[in-house]
Amino acid sequence: xxxxxxxxxxxxxxxxxxxxxxxxxxxxxxxxxxxxxxxxxxxxxxxxxxxxxxxxxxxxxxxxxxxxxxxxxxxxxxxxxxxxxxxxxxxxxxxxxxxxxxxxxxxxxxxxxxxxxxxxxxxxxxxxxxxxxxxxxxxxxxxxxxxxxxxxxxxxxxxxxxxxxxxxxxxxxxxxxxxxxxxxx
Amino acid sequence: xxxxxxxxxxxxxxxxxxxxxxxxxxxxxxxxxxxxxxxxxxxxxxxxxxxxxxxxxxxxxxxxxxxxxxxxxxxxxxxxxxxxxxxxxxxxxxxxxxxxxxxxxxxxxxxxxxxxxxxxxxxxxxxxxxxxxxxxxxxxxxxxxxxxxxxxxxxxxxxxxxxxxxxxxxxxxxxxxxxxxxxxx
DNA sequence: CCTTAAGTGGACATCGTGTCCGGTTCGCCA
DNA sequence: TGGCGAACCGGACACGATGTCCACTTAAGG
Numbered sequence: 083x084x085x086x087x088x089x090x091x092x093x094x095x096x097x098x099x100x101x102x103x104x105x106x107x108x109x110x111x112x113x114x115x116x117x118x119x120x121x122x123x124x125x126x127x128x129x130x131x132x133x134x135x136x137x138x139x140x141x142x143x144x145x146x147x148x149x150x151x152x153x154x155x156x157x158x159x160x161x162x163x164x165x166x167x168x169x170x171x172x173x174x175x176x177x178x179x180x181x182x183x184x185x186x187x188x189x190x191x192x193x194x195x196x197x198x199x200x201x202x203x204x205x206x207x208x209x210x211x212x213x214x215x216x217x218x219x220x221x222x223x224x225x226x227x228x229x230x231x232x233x234x235x236x237x238x239x240x241x242x243x244x245x246x247x248x249x250x251x252x253x254x255x256x257x258x259x260x261x262x263x264x265x266x267x
Numbered sequence: 268x269x270x271x272x273x274x275x276x277x278x279x280x281x282x283x284x285x286x287x288x289x290x291x292x293x294x295x296x297x298x299x300x301x302x303x304x305x306x307x308x309x310x311x312x313x314x315x316x317x318x319x320x321x322x323x324x325x326x327x328x329x330x331x332x333x334x335x336x337x338x339x340x341x342x343x344x345x346x347x348x349x350x351x352x353x354x355x356x357x358x359x360x361x362x363x364x365x366x367x368x369x370x371x372x373x374x375x376x377x378x379x380x381x382x383x384x385x386x387x388x389x390x391x392x393x394x395x396x397x398x399x400x401x402x403x404x405x406x407x408x409x410x411x412x413x414x415x416x417x418x419x420x421x422x423x424x425x426x427x428x429x430x431x432x433x434x435x436x437x438x439x440x441x442x443x444x445x446x447x448x449x450x451x452x
Numbered sequence: 453c454c455t456t457a458a459g460t461g462g463a464c465a466t467c468g469t470g471t472c473c474g475g476t477t478c479g480c481c482a
Numbered sequence: 483t484g485g486c487g488a489a490c491c492g493g494a495c496a497c498g499a500t501g502t503c504c505a506c507t508t509a510a511g512g
Contacts, residue, residue: 086510123461227426241409262447310490
């Protein structure tokens with residue numbers, strides 16, 4: 083069980099981190115910044131969250147859970163019931179929505195390959211893998227990560243900011259990708 | 268023009284960096300390590316290469332140039348002459364070869380979004396974009412980066428090391444991707 | 453109340469980065 | 483060959499971020 087002061091501090095840390103990430107961009111926020119903004123000491127911060135990635139994961143957690151729930155038990159085409167190609171396209175569209183809202187938050191918080199080590203990636207991977215299997219794609223193993231690669235927050239932000247693309251254009255490209263790989267079976 | 272001692276030092280820096288990157292992995296090599304291994308001072312190192320990424324770029328340069336040359340003027344299907352879908356598949360296969368040899372070198376050397384800022388990415392981008400245009404794909408702009416995303420060294424190393432996939436399996440998946448997107452035009 | 457264990461916070465040691473400047477070496481030209 | 487200016491060299495330095503550690507505080511139950 084969690085002590086009252088601990089719970090209060092955790093809430094303050096998360097709130098402060100969310101604000102700072104949005105303000106200055108995740109890579110430019112130091113652990114010290116967060117601790118100071120939250121009004122807690124460094125030791126307290128490190129006790130809970132060993133690094134920025136852990137904080138980002140905690141912040142994203144609820145949003146990702148919501149999407150995961152819809153994938154498992156929601157309405158088609160996101161949930162079960164629709165053809166694999168349509169479900170993949172719907173998944174892409176939903177992920178673009180998630181990225182549009184929170185990519186800035188994730189970016190930089192994931193140092194190096196931490197993206198793959200996070201539990202959420204495993205979930206997306208299993209989902210897409212199941213769709214490939216349902217479409218009878220041979221050797222889906224390698225294709226899974228290939229199809230997930232465009233959802234890298236860095237890629238998304240590059241397209242949005244540097245290339246000047248809109249979410250709908252990116253979604254369209256991903257839809258085409260889904261149709262090309264699964265539609266033409 | 269470049270002075271003789273400067274040229275000698277640059278060669279030693281590149282040689283030492285290549286060795287250290289291969290030995291300990293690029294992210295674990297500090298600028299100080301490289302300077303010491305090369306037998307030069309930190310100032311000398313920073314004069315030429317402002318960060319690790321610059322060294323990695325210099326090391327990759329010749330290999331990338333060779334591939335770029337083959338794309339522009341080599342034999343089909345890599346060079347001009349073959350249908351876009353086949354050229355894209357050939358490009359993927361060649362990039363897998365490049366990654367297989369040098370991904371460890373690039374990884375971690377590219378801090379954050381530096382991958383997109385490097386000149387080579389612009390070249391790959393222009394190449395794939397031209398292939399999409401040749402295949403009369405509507406709105407190729409967003410699709411380009413989507414198709415390039417699986418070539419992220421981090422993705423590749425994740426597939427190779429963590430997922431235990433072989434280069435031929437990854438190439439097969441990318442070939443399927445090329446066929447799906449361009450083949451079914 | 454009083455005890456106990458978890459929680460807290462800031463000081464500390466360490467490491468990597470990037471800069472700066474006095475001394476050195478090179479390459480050109482007389 | 484000898485001298486000169488400029489480019490180059492290298493280590494010392496200051497700074498910033500990280501992660502740890504420990505003495506103190508506070509919450510919760512008996």
